[in-house]
Amino acid sequence: MKKLLFALLLAGLFGCTQEAQNQLGRSIQNWTGTNGVLEVYSGDTLVRRFVKIDKLSTAYGTSDSQARGYRFGYGVADENLDGLAGPNEKKVYFEVSEFSTYVFYEQP
Structure with a gap:
């Protein structure tokens, strides 16, 4: 069976x-869940990193159910860009535009 x-x-x-x-x-x-990392770039320079992200979600409209032009999630803001969640770094809500240059990957 x-x-x-x-x-x-x-x-x-x-x-x-x-x-x-x-x-x-x-x-x-x-x-x-995923132990994800989101890196946001300005040109070829890393300007923001969020670590310990479970997932990125696409925003949808409440009345029309159409996908919006951004993604959002929760993660630890890696202020010193060392790739680790430090003791003074806090979990935050973030949004990234579809026009942003970003990379999302699973922490190795």
Whole structure:
């Protein structure tokens, strides 16, 4: 019975489109969390870094449900840009515009 259930699950997963698989992966990651880092650049210069981010979320309108031009999240503001959450660095809310140059990645 377990083998049959597992086989059906795999068949369903491989039968999904790439986008559906990506959405499933993001849903699992949203549930489990990520130790993410967001770096914001001005040209080729790093100007802001946020660490210990669970996820970035796309903002949606309340009345029209349309995606807004920014992403938001919560993370520790890495004031000294050393890549670590220091004892004096606080968890903050942040927003980044779709026009910003930023990189989001999982902390290695």
